[in-house]
Amino acid sequence: MADRALTVAAWESLFRAQVTILRALAAEFPSDIISLNEYDVLFNISRAPRRRLRLKDLNRSVLLTQPSVSRLVDRLATRGLVTKAPDPTDGRGTIVALTEEGFALFRRVAFTHTDAITRHVGDALDEQELRELIHLCDQLRRSVGAELADGSAVPGAGAPENT
16 A cells, blocks of 8 residues: 555645646637537547437536536537437436537537647657556546445445345
8 A cells, every 4th residue: 555645645746737737728728619518528429439428428427517417418409519319228318419510519629629738738748658647547547436336435335235
C-alpha cells in the first residue's frame, strides 16, 4: 500500500492539473455555438456504435447528474442535434442518437477544441509522457470503477447482494 501522504499529494497534483487545464479549455471553448457539457454529450454519443447510446450509459460517461443529463438531452433534441427513442430491448430505456446536424456541429467544434487540447496538453508533454499519462489514468479509472461496481467505494456499502 502506498504512503498516505504521497497518495494525497499525487491526488492533489492530478486534481489541480485537471482544474487548471479545464479552465483554460473552457476559456477557449466556442460557447456561443454549444456549451462544454453539450459538447461532452455529443462527444460520447459520437463514439458509440452507429452514434447511438442508451441514456443510462450516457449518464455513466458524463460529469453531470442523471436529471441534468436528461434535461440537456431534451434541449439537444429540441435543437435537432439528437433524437430520443424507446430502447427496443428494454421498454424502460431510452436510446439517444446523433442526427446528421448534431454530428456536423460536433465535428466543427471538435476541430477547435482539439487544437486547444493539443496546445495545453500535447505541447506540455512528449509522446512517451502522454502514453504514460493515458496508462496511469486508465489504471486509476479501472480500479475505482471496479470498486464502484462492487459497492466497496461507497462508505458503509459492501458488495451488492444477489437478488
